[in-house]
Structure formats: structure tokens, C-alpha cells
Amino acid sequence: MGMSMNERDPSIYCLQGPDLLAPTNQGDLSDYRFVFKDLFDVEGYVTGAGNPKWLDTHSKAAHTSPVIQALLSKGAECVGRVQTDELAYSLNGDNVHYGTPINPLAPDSIPGGSSSGSAVAVALGHADFSIGTDTGGSVRVPASYCGLFGLRPSLGQLDLEHCFELSKSFDTVGIFSRELHVLASVFQSLTTDLPQSTPVETLYLDQDLAGILSAERRAQLDKWCDHAGISIQSVGFLDEMGLSLSALSLIFRTVQGFEIIEKHDQWLIEYGDTLDPRILERVKWARSLSKDDYLSAKSEQARFTQALTNAIKASNGLWLIPTTPAGPPKLEIDDDSLATYRTELMGLTSIAGLAGLPQLHLPMTDLNEGPVGVSLMGLPNSESQLIATAKVLLEERSV
Template identity: 45%
Template sequence: MDLADFSVYCPHGPHNFRTTQEGALSDLRLVYKDLYHVAGYPTGAGNPTWLHTHEPAAATSPVLLQLMNAGMQIIGRVQTDELAYSLNGCNIHYGTPANPAAPDRLPGGSSSGSAVAVARGEADVGLGTDTGGSIRVPACYNGLFGIRPTHGRLSSEHMVPLAPRFDTPGWLCRDAVTLERVGAVLFGAAPLKPEAVDLLWATTLFDLLPEALRTAIAPLKQQIVACAVSVNGWDFDPVRLSELNNTFRTLQGREVARTHSAWAMQHLDAFAPDIAERFQWASQLTADAEAQAEEACQQWKAEIIAQLDTAFLVIPTTPDLAPLRSASDADLADFRMKLLGLTALAGLAGLPQIHLPLVKVNGVPFGLSIIGKPGSDMQLLALARLFSDAIGKDN
């Protein structure tokens, strides 16, 4: 472990500490994203100008406190894309960390440091956040299990926000058992006995994947079917992904503008060009656009929650393998649009989603996600363990 690798670890701390030797997670090591406040220390949010223009935190994140009080060894504070407003894992100030699972590909973000430190084996748990996919995407790219909890189930207090109506803490691990252990502590609930459930398989979305990924997923589906009570196709028109993408981006953008425009518009030259452009775009969104997006969001939320009343939904987490590090800005922008359509399915409705890294394609990690109804987080964690045991992570 190299704490001087500033593409992964932050120059500011605190690093290397624990508050107690006792607790349910005392055998585990933790890294935490540079959005979580630690009392007495500054939070950088992936941007040096932010770091130097904000006072040290007055209080520690309740989620981080829970994990500290559970006995975890804190390895250190890790990098994020600037103010978490990206999914690539690139940071113009600190560099792009190498993806340990696929060094020629991006690590994903914005929880890039959390994912890479866990994938490198330097920590057992990477505490991150997810707004538009910032746990789910790096989990997929780095071959990790990751959970975006039901929105609002975990406290987002004493964190640097991006878009509060979508922000949620989340975490990444190399195995489903550890993912579930952390959930038991944070949710204050005992692990559930894994039981077969009814699944909805998003056939039309899996059909959008490149042929190599469809071929790799096919045997995985058969193994999952064997673990389920029933598996039915989900009748979803993929053309709607563009609508959901636009709805999410508009609502997120208005939240971002309310949260950060006053500061960001005064410091645009402190951001990478793509992120500065995103802040400028968000600041120009209108109240009418937000009202229309809100109506679409509420309709979608009612629709999908009704679908999940008695079943869990299985979808591709991302539209393809992690982009190459050499991908052009235009290609990355195009990929982002496709990606946000998928992540918006759960994000708009505040639903819990787990990524399972149960397949590789030519050695590159890929996998799928399970989405559940609000509050089904512990059931999802049990399902992740069930499917992982049945299939094997190195399948």
C-alpha cells in the first residue's frame, strides 16, 4: 500500500487509525471516500480548490462513525472524481488510478479510490457514495460487489453532497459475505436466510449488450434461474432509457445547481473541462424543465415499484465493459448517456441495487445487478450471497 499514490489516496487524512479494537467488524479494513467528513479534518471532495476554501469538518459522518465504532481499521481517505460529478474515475488534479482488474480500462467513479483500494486488496471495504451510479459503476469495472441502498435509509449528514435527493452512502467489497456483514451493522439488522425469490429478467436490456457480453451472461442466467422460484421477462421498451436518462439528468442538475452553483460558478477554472461544462449546463436548467422531469419521475417511480411488489429485477449494470483509458472525450460522453439510462432505473425511484461481479469477458470484469423494492436491502444482500455461492465469483 502506497499512501503517496495520490491517484488513490488523498494527501490529507486522517489515515491509519481505529477508535476501538472491539466490534462486529474489527477484522476488516476500511477506506472512505473524500466526501465523508471527519471532525477536525478538511474534506477535499476531489478538488484542491475546494479543500483550501473550506474549513475543517465540525462533525464526523454518522455512517463513518458506525463503522469506526464497529471496530474497523481505517486505512485512509481516498479519492473521488471532482465533487462526485462524474462516472469515469478520472481526476485532473490527482490522476486516474489504474484499474487493478483491467489496467487498460478506466476504474469508474466517482468512488474511484474506494473501488481501486479494495480491488488491490489494500482494504476489505470501500465506503463510497452513489448519486447516478458512483458505487454501481466502479463495482462493475473493478470486479467488486457493491450496493446502492434504498435512498434515505442511511444518513447523508456530514458529507459533501452532490444532489441530495439522489445521494446515498454505499460500499464495495470483494465478496458478498463481507458486503452483507457491513450491511448488518449499518442497517442494524441480522443477515437473512437466503431464499429463492421471483425474478424479473430485463431481456430487452440484456439484448442491447454487445454479442460477447450476451454470450457470457447466458450461462449465468441459467445458474440464477436454478436459484429462483420463477424467472419472468420484464416488458420494458429500451427506447425509454433515453427518457429516463433525461429525467434523471434534469432533476440531478437542478439539485446540483441549488447545492453548488454559488461556489462552482466562481471557480469554474478549478475543474476539469468536462465537469466545469456539467456545472454550467446545470446552472442553466429551468424550473419548467424540472417540473416536467418531476412528473415523469413520479410516474416512473410508481410504475417500477408496482413491478417489484413481489419480485426482484435483474438488469445489466452497465451497457458494456469499462471504457478504455485511451477513449476519446466524445466516446466517453456518448457512453455516459447510455450508462445513465441504466443507472436511472433505480436512481429515480430511490431503490436499492446490488452489483454482482459474476462474469469476466476476456479477463475483464462484468456482471449484472439486482434491484429490489424500497427497504429490501437486506434481502438483496442475502440474494447476492446466494447467487455468489451458487455461481462462484470467478465464473
Template identity: 45%
Template sequence: MNLTDFSVYCPHGPHNFRVATEGPLSDLRLVYKDLYHVAGYPTGAGNPTWLNTHEPAAATSPVLLKLMNAGMQIIGRVQTDELAYSLNGCNIHYGTPVNPAAPDRLPGGSSSGSAVAVARGDADVGLGTDTGGSIRVPACYNGLFGIRPTHGRLSSEHMVPLAPRFDTPGWLCRDAATLERVGAQLFGATPVKTERVDLLWATSLFDLLPEDLCTAIVPIKQQLAACVASLHEWDFAPARLSELNNTFRTLQGREVARTHSAWVSQHPDAFAADIAERFQWASQLTAEDEALAEETCQQWKAEIIARLETACLVIPTTPDLAPLRSASDADLADFRMKLLGLTALAGLAGLPQVHLPLVKVAGVPFGFSIIGKPGSDMQLLALVRLFSDVIGEEKPDEAK
């Protein structure tokens, strides 16, 4: 572990401490994203100008405090993309951390430090946040389990926000059992018994994947079908992804502008060009844009929640393997548009989603996600543990 690797760890800490020496999670090590406040310390939000213009926090995040009080060893504060407004894991000020699972590819963000620290073994749990995919995407890229909980299930108090109507704490682990243990602590619940459930398989979305990824997923579908009550095809028109992408980006952008426009306008040179452009785009959205997007959002939310009342949905988490570190800005922008269509499915409706890293292609991590109805977080975590046990030791041969 190298705490002076500032592409992963934040120089302002705090690092290496415990609040409680005993507790249900005392055997686990934790890193936490640089959006979570720790009383008496500044929060940098991945941006040195933000760090230098904000006072030390007056209180600690209740989510972080709950894990501290459960006995976890706190390894340290880790980096995020600037104000969490990206999915790449690149930070112009601190660098791009190396993805331990695929060093020539991006680590994903905005919970980049959380994912990389866990993937390389520095910690057992990476506490991050998810607004538009910031847990789910780095989980996929780094070969980790990761959960975006039901929106509002966990407190977002004493955190730096991005778009509050979508922001949620989340976490990443190398194994499903640890993911579930942390969930039991944060939700104040006991692990639930796994039950045979009905699955909806998003065939039309898996068909959009490159051929080698489609091939790698086929055995997974067969294995899951053998351990659930039923598996049905989900009738979804892929053309809708663009509409849902635009809907999410508009609603997120209006939230971002409300939350940060005053500070951003006072510090116009504080950000990397792509993120500055994103803030500028958000500031130009209108109330009419938001109203139209809200109508689509509510229609989608009603539709998907009704569909998930008696089943869970399986989708690809990302549209392809993690982009190469050498990818052009244009290619990354195009990839982002495809990616946000997938992450919007759960994000717009505030649904829990868990990524399972049970697929590799030519040694590069991939996987899939399970989405459940609101409040089904512990049921999802139990299901993920079951699927991990069933598939884990019998992973299909990697595609060549």
C-alpha cells in the same frame, strides 16, 4: 499499499487509525471516500480548490462513525472524481487510478479510490457514495460487489453533497459475505434467511449488450433460474432509457445547481473542462424543465415499485465493459449517456441495487445487478450471497 499514490489516496487524511480495537467488524480494513467528513480534518471532495476554501469538519459522518465504532481498521481517505460529478474515475488534479482488474481500462467513479483500494487488496471495504451510479459503475469495472442502498435508509449528514435527493452512502467489497456483514452493521439488522424469490429478467436490456457479453450472460440466467421460485421476462421498451436518462439528468442537475452554483460561480477555473461544462449545463436548467422531469419521475417510480412488490429485477449494470483509458472525450460522453439510462432505473425511484461481479469477458470484469423494492436492502444482500455461492465456483467459461 502506497499511501503516497495520490490517484488513490488523499494527502490530507486522516490515515491509519482505529477508534475501537474490538467490535463486530474488527477484522476488516476500511477506506472512505473524500466526501465523508472526519471531525477536525478538511474534506477535499476531489478538488484542491474546494479543500483550500473549506474549514476542517466540525463533525464526523454518522455512517463512517458507525463503522469506526464497529472496530474497523481505517486505512485512509481515498479520492473521488471532482465533487462526485462524474462516472469515469478520472481526476485532472490527482490522476486516474489504475484499475487492478483491467489496467488498460478506466476504474469508474466517482468512488474511484474506494473501488481501486479494495480491488487491489489495500482494504476489505470501500465506503463510497452513489448518486447516478458512483458505487455501481466502479463495482462493475473493478470486479467488485457493490450496493446502492434504498435512498434515505442511511444518513447523508456530514458529507459533501452532490444532489441530495439522489445521494446515498454505499460500499464495495470483494465478496458477498463481507458486503452483507457491513450491511447488517449499518442498517442495524441481522442477516436474513434467503428465500426462493421471483425474478424479473430484463431481456430487452441484456439484448442491447455487445454479442460477447450477451453470450457470457446466458449461463448466468440459467443458473439463477434453477435457484429461484420463478424467472419471468420483464417487458420493458429500451427506447424508454433515453427518456429516463434525460429525466434523471434534469432532476440531478437542478439539485446540483441549487447545492453548488454559488461556490462554482466563485471558482470558475477550479474544474476539469468536462465537469465545468456539466456544472454550466446544470445552471441553465429551468423550473419548467424540472417540473416536466418530476412528472415523468413520479410516473416511473409508481410503475417500477408496483412491479417489484413481489419480485426482484435483474438488469445489466453497465452497457459494456469499462471504457479504455485511451477512449476519446466524445466516446466517453456517448458512453455516459447510455450508462445513465441504466443507472436511472433504480436511481429515480430511490431503490436498492446490488452489483454482482460474476462474469468476465476475455479477463475483463463485467456482471449484472439486482434491484429490489424500497427497504429490501438486507433481503437483496442475502440473495446476492446465495447467488454468489451458487455461481461463484462454477463461473461460465470466459468469452474469448
């Protein structure tokens, strides 16, 4: 299904290319096509990071991302570079320069970002899987809004070399797919040394998070668990820690914001006025953070990570998280409502984010609230256990 460049939707695809990268070898991914987010370098092309001025002020990449090289060497064919929210500093999926790609599952709603093109291209069937990045939810959120499987791996699991850096404490390379077995194959191709795993028998759901699930989402989850013979245990972790979602969101945004300024301030001082005003607001807020704010948030992060990791270890299971507070917000939502929603959303995404844990989103696409779902979260390097458990929950027992 080749598309010439002039047929390509510029809200999804980046015009600078590459439009096509042939596989460099035969392998486990030989039948698959993929797209990649405009944060990954490909030798001879400029990485644009979702902003035309970034594109203009940077030169052609001298190297190709090792993740893209690995996929091509396993037989996958690359069919394009796709759009991101500006500098990946947003979870909406809109871009004032290139437009908002239409969410195929909910055309009146935002597609989610910042890996918007990565999600929409897969949801449309242009590609079998895609590569995005997830710092504060940029794979998990668009996967949820577009009805896809989405994996944010453990921090450091997949190679971020020759990829745009947003926030070094949180950046990860993530994967989208319509089918779980495809996502599993891609992940296995990128991590040859991880052991295969068996599903868990118990899932743990924090009582504060259980309250966020709508009745129909909870019913769907219970149905999955009943079929799979998996039980759900309630835990009071957040309450015992004395942490609200907005407190977690603030710890996360403080670390992220400080690191963004540390990395990109020079460029932002010169060209920040080319940014979407809502993203520029975020940059200005980040600039107001002191080194003390940062160090204090980093120590809160360390305390939270230690406690959560210990709790998951002790539970001997995987933990459930509502991936998003609700279905995707409508396109016409006002900025204030969206900002309030973002705080709650980032509270949810910051749990795995702060602790560097892997999180796998499982889509629920036939509910009244629109595309939503739940996620499985586990200890570092437990991705194959998340995938094995998801297969049982969704009755995808054989591949």
C-alpha cells in the same frame, strides 16, 4: 500491511488524511479494514471533494460522518481517505488534478467513478471494504469496472449527515467489497433493525435491458440461475411505459443538474474554472435548466417511481439490471464516444436512482469483455433480500 504516506499512490489516497483511524470498540467488523471517499467528513480534517480548490476554500470538519463513526464503533479500522472524481460529478474515475488510479483488473481501462479510490483500494486488497457514495452510479459503476460487489442502498437508508451533497433526490452511501459476506456484515452493522430475508425464486428482466447483455454475460447469468433453481421471467415494463434509456437518463440528469446548481452555484461561479473542462461543460448545461424543467422532470420521476414500484410489488420477485452497457471503456477513448456511452450508462443506473431503490452489483470477472456483471434490484428496504438471493446465485450459502 501499513503504508507510510510517501508510499501511498496519490491517485488513490488523499494527502490531507486521516491516514489511520483506530476502532473505537470491538465488534462484528473487528477484523476488517476500510477506506472512505473524500466526501465524508472526519472531525479535524478538510473534506476535499476531489478538487484542490474545494480543499483550499473549506475549513476543517467539526464533525465526523455517522457512518464512519458507526464502522469504527463496530471494530473496523480505517486506513485512509481516498480519491473521488471532482465534486462526484462523473462516472469515469479520472481526475485531472490527482490522476487516474490504475484499474487492477483492466489496466488499459478506466476504473469508474466517482468513487474511484474506494473501488481501486479494495480491488488492490488495501482494505476489506470501502465506503463511497452513489448518486448516478458512483458505486455501481466502479464496482462493475473493478470486479467488486457494490451496493447502492435504498434512498435514505444510510445516514448522509456530514457528507458532501451532490443531489438531494439521489445521493446514497454505498459499500464496496471483494466478498459478498463482508459486504453483508458491513451493511448489517450499519442497519441494525432490518429483518433477515430469504432468497426469491424468480428474477425479472425487462426485454429492453435483456438486449444489452452480451451472449457471454447472459450465459453466465443463466448458469447462476440454473444452479440456484431460480427462474428468469421476461417483462415489458419500459416498453409499456414508453420510456427509452436515453429518456430516463435525461429525466435523471435534469433533476440532478438543477439540484447541483441550487446547492453549489456560488462556489461554482467563483471557482468553476478549476474543474475538468468536461465536468465544467456539465455544470454549464445544468445552469441552463429552468425551474420548470426541474418540476417537470420531478413529476416524470414520481410517475416512473410509482409505476416501477407497483410492477416490482406485483411480480413478487427481484429485478435484474445490466449494471453497465459493457466492460470498462479504454483509457484512450475519445470524449465524444465516452459522452455517448455515458448516456446509455446513465439510462441503466437511473432506473434504481430515479425510484430510490436498492441495487446490488454481482461481478463477472472472467469474461472476454472485461469486468462486468449484473445487478439485483428490489423494493425500498429489500437489501437483505438482494444479499440472500445473491448468496444463493453465487453458492455462498454459508458465511
